[in-house]
Amino acid sequence: MHETVIDLLAQNENHAEEFDSRFDDVQDGQAPDAVTVCCSDSRVLQDHIWGNEDPGHIFTCGNIGNRVVQRTEAGEVVSGDVLYPLVHTGTETAIVVGHTSCGAVTATYDALTDGVSDAPGIEHCIDILAPHLEPGVESLPDDLDRADAINHLVEYNVDRQVELLRESDDVPDSVDVVGVVYDFQDVYGGRRGEVHVVNVAGETDVETLREDHDEIAERIDRLWEY
Known part of the structure; x- marks a missing residue:
């Protein structure tokens, strides 16, 4: 047995205890209180970023690019893994979690700007993101370096995923949709590991958000108000 699996099973013993x-x-x-749609990045600990240790509290979904949609013969629809808790378990909060x-x-940006390709499975995911991110790529400020451009697009992607959830007829009107960015690279100026709210129900203006949600005003921030 591979040493990594042995180590993981040992840690699972501690977890089970x-x-x-x-x-x-x-x-x-x-009956989870929220569904989170996170990026499948090993640096984003989907439950731990919320300090969650309660089974049943958060319904976690993960994929590259924190996408909320999938392609079907009927067209683009909200992914079943995201939709399930919203229509079957009474969950009324959806949080799209991007990260710096x-x-x-980055791969979508490279595909749109330089035509960079990847393995078919990865390209499938990029092809879903690309149409939603292309307007953002075209609107990026000219004075950004590559890293800043990517982090601006991270916010833009979160906005688009929030929009897709809010516009879907399959998502109940009672569902609150929030977009956030998890920062572990000192981009937003807070502590590494902080979550920064960038979108609430489609609203992205920082001052408006802070006025409307003054109890979390210090956690609301954006890099890009386009």
Whole structure:
């Protein structure tokens, strides 16, 4: 057995010992308070970024580029893994979680600007992102270096995913949709690992957001107000 698997199983023993009694209330079903759509990046610890240690509290979805849609014969629709808790478990909060220096956004940027290609499975994901990010790439300020351009597009991508959720007829009107960026690279000036709110129900103006949500005003910030 590979050493990594052995180490992971050892850590699972610790997990099982700690969590043994925490499943009592959720063994027969779930009613998570929020669904999060995160990027599948090893640096983004999907539950830990919220300090979550409660089974049943957060329904976590992950894919490269924190995409909320998939392609079907009927066209582009909200992904089933995102939609499931919103229509079947009473979950009324959806959080799109982008992160600084996102590899999927970088790959999409490179595909749109330089025609860079990748393995077919990765290209499939990029092809879903590309139409939504292309207007953002075309609108980027001219004075940005590559790293800043990518981080601007991370916000733009979060905005588009929020928009896709809000415009879908499959998502109940009662669902609150929030967009955030997880920063582990000192981009927003806070502590590494902080989540910064960039979009609430489609609103992206920082001053408006801070006025409307003064209880979290210090956590609201954006790099790009386009």
